[in-house]
Amino acid sequence: MVLSKYNGEWLQERRGGIIGAILNSVARSEQGFRVGRRGRRFPRNFKLRFFHWLVALLLAALFLLYFATFDLKLLSNGNEEENNLSLSQEVHQKISIHDAAVTPPKSKRRKQHFPCEVGLAAAVDNIIEPKNYMNFTEFSPEYVEREKNPLPANSLESRFGGYQTLKEREKSFVARNQTIHCGFVKGPPRFSSTGFELSENDKAYMSTCRVAVSSCIFGSSDFLRRPTSRLISEFSKKNVCFVMFVDEQTLSKLSSEGHIPDERGYVGLWKIVVVRNLPYLDMRKTGKVPKFLSHRLFPSSRVCHFQPL
Incomplete structure (x- = not known):
């Protein structure tokens, strides 16, 4: 082992062929790196400044991402509204064209009224009128031809239906032989026609x-x-x-x-x-x-x- 001086420092140099040469080169590179690192020193507040810049960049990226997404939504909504508006206009136009094609023009002539169709037999030769009606009760009502009851005090003229009392009205609903008021009632001789x-x-x-x-x-x-x-x-x-x-x-x-x-x-x-x-x-x-x-x-x-x- 031999001591060698390099850049003012004594280094151990191991002589052993290739291995020794490799070790010597590694030692020299580490020594040079140390020297370079000592010469490039960062300021004391570098980490704080770097953190502030990182936060600012992150916020800017978030704002850009938000506005980009919001603009895309507005653009998509605008396109949907335009598509819906164009679709509704197209449908309305087709309906108007269909109505114009189906609806006939109004005639200026007066509308004619035709009778309702009634299904009847083609011939009436075989119609036979029944001789008796078993489902009906036979009674012969008679009608008041001239008013016999005295006219009310507040009445100055006779009426077409006569002056029927409440008792006579109640009896008139019974199907039996009786005389009832049924219009066409003549007044007393001194009164005009009804x-x-x-x-x-x-x-x-x-x-x-x-x-x-x-x-x-x-x-x-x-x-x-x-x-x-x-x-x-x-x-x-x-x-x-x-x-x-x-x-x-x-x-x-x-x-x-x-x-x-x-x-x-x-x-x-x-x-x-x-x-x-x-x-x-x-x-x-x-x-x-x-x-x-x-x-x-x-x-x-x-x-x-x-x-x-």
């Missing part, structure tokens, strides 16, 4: 009807609808009475519209019956007379049907 006056010819015609179909127009409140002739058989035309009750005002309006009765009083299949001296000022109440009292207007009829217009 209304709904018909001509004798019209009364005679309606008393012969076995099957009646009636309707009414009062106060020009509606327009005339004629029964469709091609849908009604010849048998019905000969055996059914089609009666239209109108007042003078409605008759004048119908004539001005071209519905003028012929010499027999017909407009198409309708037999026009003029009613004078209407019993009520309210035309709706007057219209209830032919609707609910058809058995009084057609006393011989087996079937009465009121057809509203």
Whole structure:
């Protein structure tokens, strides 16, 4: 072992060939590293400054990451809203085009009203009217023709339905032979007519009807609808009475519209019956007379049907 001086220090030098040379080179490199490390010293507050810089960089990276994510969400939401808006506009446009293609143009002509279809037999040759009706109780009611009860003190005129007492009203619901108030009641001799006056010819015609179909127009409140002739058989035309009750005002309006009765009083299949001296000022109440009292207007009829217009 030999001592050698290197850079002012005594070093042990082991002479042993290759191994010794390797050890000597390692020793020299370590010595040089020590010398270099001694010459590069960091300031005392380097660690604190380095920590501050690291925290600042980390916060900046977090802010950049947050804003990048937020911008992506805004961009995606904006794209979704634009896509939804464009989709809704496209659907609305297609619906508008479909409606325009399906909806026919409105006609300026007046809408026609056709009768409802009723399933009837093709022929009426085999219809047989029953001779007796076992499901009905036979009784013969009579009706008050003239008011016999004294008029109330506060009444100055007679009424179309008469002055029925509460006791008479309770008895009228029982199906038995009795005399009841049922409209068309005449007042005492000194009083005027109660209304709904018909001509004798019209009364005679309606008393012969076995099957009646009636309707009414009062106060020009509606327009005339004629029964469709091609849908009604010849048998019905000969055996059914089609009666239209109108007042003078409605008759004048119908004539001005071209519905003028012929010499027999017909407009198409309708037999026009003029009613004078209407019993009520309210035309709706007057219209209830032919609707609910058809058995009084057609006393011989087996079937009465009121057809509203």
